[in-house]
Amino acid sequence: MKTQLSKDALIGKLVDVVYDYGYDGTTLSVISEATGLGKASLYHHFPGGKEEMAAAVLAHSDRWGEARIGALLAGGLPAEQKLRGLFQALEEVHTRSHQLTLMNVFTYGAARQVFGAQVRSRVRAGLEVMAGLLHACGIPSPTAEARALDAYIQIEGAMVLARTLDDLEVFRAVVRRLPDALLAPPSGLTIDQLAARR
Amino acid sequence: MKTQLSKDALIGKLVDVVYDYGYDGTTLSVISEATGLGKASLYHHFPGGKEEMAAAVLAHSDRWGEARIGALLAGGLPAEQKLRGLFQALEEVHTRSHQLTLMNVFTYGAARQVFGAQVRSRVRAGLEVMAGLLHACGIPSPTAEARALDAYIQIEGAMVLARTLDDLEVFRAVVRRLPDALLAPPSGLTIDQLAARR
């Protein structure tokens, strides 16, 4: 058979594996089993081997961002709806309680040397996008940047706790309450009023 | 020579390596280089091999908790000082911007099967301790539990972002502002007033 799996489907499997096992834990044997392809076939698609496969995972994340988030930002919605849509998109891609993130796959060990800088620049770009949205929602500039960083911290932390406690709800609750918390007027609601809004 | 490195010092090296490389990335070669011991010597100290070495890292974390946190909790300080001391202890152990955490080493891939449940129970215990302290500080019970979970989320998330951005300050800022945020009266300060207190 020429093709059992489209390139996109192949990369999709790759993404799942990497986010389950981490970079070092993702062996060619694991990929082979997950995709149904032999090791040599994997090298046909990715001559650069494991490193190129990991790069494909990163590139997949980029494409997803450009498609899903880019379309959202380019659309005619008001800034607040864009921000809320962003968190909705986030909830859509994190569906398993275990499941790592870019930041928890590529920022330590062997992967850090190769991909650390790339991940950093993507995160920085993401922080700017979120701060920009908050600014467009009326949050003054220094506060907007601080809240964007806080948002990332809480998102990543929620994923870590969800994985550790094996409870996806931990992540969902945070993602759902964050938009209101971020959009609160600079001297508005108390943290508990915000928590009660969940 | 009989002993170049005490068992405690040996485990200390082990801890550093595991928190730098993750479970899969921590190879015996890396450990050997970090400790100056040959592989066979490592097996003398840990007959169970890599798994026992990882278990020693977990046990080290337990001992640290019992010593550093246990003493704090057993002491005669008021609850608020105990809580603040807890965050101070946290800042003491996280000294490098890269550096993983228990939750980011043992909760995925091969390690998850072996150590996932242990880490989960330790985190649950930690959550109870923190909620108990908050309760003792006058935070009513459902709020205390929610804030304890939020604290863990922000701590872990801050470590992830600090590692990704290679900036330890990200972590430090969160750890320093958290005590005030957690101790705020249930309908007290706004989130920005809290942020301004950093």
Place this chain on the structure above:
DNA sequence: GTCTATATAGGGATAGAC
């Protein structure tokens, strides 16, 4: 308690048939 040497398995990677 540490070492050298070695056994065995699995990792990444390639050649070449189909």
Place this chain on the structure above:
DNA sequence: GTCTATCCCTATATAGAC
């Protein structure tokens, strides 16, 4: 485009000398 077979290297682990 996928496979089988194979290569080399590293990983974990052990035996036995010192």
